[in-house]
Amino acid sequence: PAYSVKCRIGAAMVWDAEKRGILKPGKELVEPTSGNTGIALAFVAAARGYPLTLTMPETMSIERRKVLQVFGAKLILTEGPLGMKGAIAKAEELVASDPERYVMLQQFKNPANPDIHEKTTGPEIWEDTGGNVDVLVSGVGTGGTITGVSRYFEKQRNKPLYSVAVEPAHSPVITQKLAGQELKPGPHKIQGIGAGFIPDTLDLSCVDRVEQVTNEESIEMARRLAREEGILAGISCGAAAAVAVRLAKDPEFQGKTIVVILPDSGERYLTSVLFEGMFE
Numbered sequence: 001p002a003y004s005v006k007c008r009i010g011a012a013m014v015w016d017a018e019k020r021g022i023l024k025p026g027k028e029l030v031e032p033t034s035g036n037t038g039i040a041l042a043f044v045a046a047a048r049g050y051p052l053t054l055t056m057p058e059t060m061s062i063e064r065r066k067v068l069q070v071f072g073a074k075l076i077l078t079e080g081p082l083g084m085k086g087a088i089a090k091a092e093e094l095v096a097s098d099p100e101r102y103v104m105l106q107q108f109k110n111p112a113n114p115d116i117h118e119k120t121t122g123p124e125i126w127e128d129t130g131g132n133v134d135v136l137v138s139g140v141g142t143g144g145t146i147t148g149v150s151r152y153f154e155k156q157r158n159k160p161l162y163s164v165a166v167e168p169a170h171s172p173v174i175t176q177k178l179a180g181q182e183l184k185p186g187p188h189k190i191q192g193i194g195a196g197f198i199p200d201t202l203d204l205s206c207v208d209r210v211e212q213v214t215n216e217e218s219i220e221m222a223r224r225l226a227r228e229e230g231i232l233a234g235i236s237c238g239a240a241a242a243v244a245v246r247l248a249k250d251p252e253f254q255g256k257t258i259v260v261i262l263p264d265s266g267e268r269y270l271t272s273v274l275f276e277g278m279f280e
Contacts, residue, residue: 004040004263005261009110014105018048031053032090042068042073058079063270063271064268065077084196085196113148117147126152133159136149136150139263141192141194146163168215169212170187171185174210183197192234213239217239231262234265237264
């Protein structure tokens with residue numbers, strides 16, 4: 001309904017909070033977001049009648065800000081260099097200031113996030129492919145998609161799925177974590193993935209391989225998707241597609257069916273670096 005994969009977790013987290021009794025009339029929602037989860041929560045909050053305040057790094061696209069405001073959400077921008085950690089800290093500060101008033105759904109920690117992908121995204125992929133899937137390629141923001149889909153295939157269908165996590169080359173914290181190294185996040189331009197830490201919603205046991213992708217690769221592939229495939233896709237879509245193409249060229253994956261997750265539309269990035277210089 002709000003044009004991204006995050007619509008699923010936005011609705012699921014609200015439904016779950018209502019069911020558990022922590023979200024009810026009179027409460028206000030607060031959530032840190034890079035944009036898409038915020039937009040998902042904004043449309044659900046508007047429909048359910050909950051006030052919503054979102055904290056978001058100032059580096060995210062103008063389109064994201066405008067859509068959030070159209071849905072009636074209050075937006076607080078945080079310092080870009082602090083990334084999602086800065087947005088999370090600001091949201092936690094708000095909740096701490098009045099815990100009886102605010103409810104934070106915590107997309108990076110909430111089990112309802114991967115659960116909804118196990119209940120919906122996984123079965124949809126299975127149905128659309130007749131179960132003929134060998135490889136899943138997914139960018140990692142919260143990790144909910146790759147975790148939920150992998151769990152569905154392996155636990156409910158008992159089918160091995162080779163799951164590939166995609167992260168920014170400039171902020172390779174998943175790679176660092178798996179190598180037992182100190183986490184050294186960095187700034188990057190691939191909005192929606194690479195939060196700079198390991199979310200609780202990312203089950204690393206579901207990840208078989210991690211691939212890094214540069215800003216430039218992501219942008220170029222997103223542009224190619226539009227021009228060569230007629231798919232207007234966002235920056236993180238370009239990142240995931242670039243990795244999928246990379247794997248498809250590898251003899252190891254010859255003859256394999258690769259499913260790649262494209263999380264959102266390029267319309268959300270028209271004023272961003274993704275299409276810079278294209279409208280002059």
